Amino acid sequence: MQVTAAVAREPRQPLTIEKLELDDLRPNEVLVRMVATGVCHTDAIVRDQVYPTPLPAVLGHEGAGIVEQIGSSVTTVQPGDHVLLAAAYCGKCDRCRSGEMAYCENLFAADFGGRRPDGSTALSKDGEVISSHFFGQSSFATYANVVEESVVRVGSDVPLEVVAPLGCGxxxxxxxxxxxxxxxxxxxxxxxxxxxxxxxxxxxxxxxxxxxxxxxxxxxxxxxxxxxxxxxxxxxxxxxxxxxxxxxxxxxxxxxxxxxxxxxxxxxxxxxxxxxxxxxxxxxxxxxxxxxxxxxxxxxxxxxxxxxxxxxGSSVPQVFIPKLIELWKEGRFPMDKLMRSYALSEINQGFEDSANGTVVKPVIVF
CATH class of the missing domain: 3.40.50.720 (NAD(P)-binding Rossmann-like Domain)
Structure with a gap:
């Protein structure tokens, strides 16, 4: 299917808004229609190649949206569910099996590799390979094929444009x-x-x-x-x-x-x-x-x-993020004070405002 995405093509250069092809869903993936995504400092340092995710790439790792379709092996969500997207982890190494997903032994491959374990990417343009699955998601796009490990189900009453930044920063x-x-x-x-x-x-x-x-x-x-x-x-x-x-x-x-x-x-x-x-x-x-x-x-x-x-945060996202949402509902965690909304076409302004300190948390709302 065709999606619209912000693509990082060159280090330290603005992202470009482009039409890309999103490939077929894999058994362990969830197709998410993005509603909002935060802009994080990690996106900026990867854009600038401090960490070497292969460019061109679709970044974004604080996504929030609605499940459109699930792969055959997915059990934790269903179409129509509202979800936040957090970092990916392999779920198989000793650290993951010990409940320490943040310290996954395969963290760099899962979050920064830009590829699935089989070497494929979900995104392309006229045959050109575009790195995908940044933190398991690549949420600077209207739709994404997201690994199940990155998905956190939340209540349908939760405003996704407010809670999206919980995925990382x-x-x-x-x-x-x-x-x-x-x-x-x-x-x-x-x-x-x-x-x-x-x-x-x-x-x-x-x-x-x-x-x-x-x-x-x-x-x-x-x-x-x-x-x-x-x-x-x-x-x-x-x-x-x-x-x-x-x-x-x-x-x-x-x-x-x-x-x-x-x-x-x-x-x-x-x-x-x-x-x-x-x-x-x-x-x-x-x-x-x-x-x-x-x-x-x-x-x-x-x-x-x-x-x-x-x-x-040494977090298990599926456990910790819902707790933070409850604290926000109780008025004890006023994270909405940090945010300013931007359209996808304004994403580079969001990066700039974050870098110069005028905005704490830019949020792209689709």
Whole structure:
């Protein structure tokens, strides 16, 4: 069938809106008519080839839509179901079988390979091969053949244009707090970078009962929004030193937990220097492969602190995303404050607005 899609053809160049051919559904796939999809920083770094998904490609990995058709082996959804789309995983490796799908041993092939396991793609144009199945979905298109592992069924009363971004960014930040760090009641949480991932972490910090939530950014508008989401304090690193301000706000004690969404080595170092005894620094931001960071290990030894990396919020999407939707319904997770809607034809403007900080979460509405 013919679909309309935004295609990444060259690194660091705008996406082009094109008519493509979508191939036949495989037994383990679900045909989804897309209603909305978020624009994520990961889409931008793959467009720019920081991660090497073969171009040309249809990206997009925060899709939401309605099931049109299911493959012969699909059991979890039926035509007419409303679904969110999250990251793909193989479901067969030791990590998947242990319930740790975010750390699937075949993650790069499933999410960034641009191909099915048999080497085929779902998308083409006049015989030209177009990479598909980005995060199992490639949701920057009007329709997609999505692997069953990426599909999360939601209620038909849930507005898909609001919940679509839960597929990656917001889930990543919230899951890092609620699934991985599990902060103690009345603890201190610092969130570096207040984009979609950081905003998810801030809201989750409130759900978890953190007494002090410190938001860090360089954009005043985003810091103002962070306060609306639950931040008790803010730090603008263009105006103050990160380590000094964290220590000042915590009366010299330091932060119990820090989540960094920026992957900037200098900020990670400053955050580590501001940790409390037994504190934890978690990196959730994506850096170019080969990026390194140095930490002080002399005086730090007696602090017993932890550094860890967290992807996809250590979530099982089919379990965690419905919980976040319930929190949103209860008014405890106001993620709709982050979003601005764009038409598919405006997708490059969405990327630009996200990059310059004027919009936290662009959402393409079909």
């Amino acid at each position: 917001i889930q990543t930040g919230a899951g890092a707090v609620l699934n991985e760090l599990k902060p103690a009641l009345n603890s201190t949480l610092v969130v570096i970078g207040t984009g979609a991932v950081g905003s998810g972490a801030i809201m989750a910090g409130g759900v978890a009962g953190c007494a002090r939530i410190i938001a860090v950014d360089i954009h005043t508008s985003r810091l103002d929004l962070a306060k609306e989401l639950g931040a008790t304090d803010v730090i603008n690193t263009q105006e103050a030193d990160l380590t000094d301000e964290i220590l000042r706000l915590t009366d010299g004690r330091g932060a119990d937990y820090v989540i960094d969404t920026t992957a900037r080595p200098e900020l990670l170092r400053k955050a580590a220097d501001a940790l409390a005894l037994r504190g934890t620094l978690a990196l959730v931001g994506a850096a170019k492969p080969g990026t390194e960071v140095s930490f002080e290990i002399g005086l730090s030894l007696v602090k017993g602190w932890t550094f860890k990396t967290v992807i996809q």
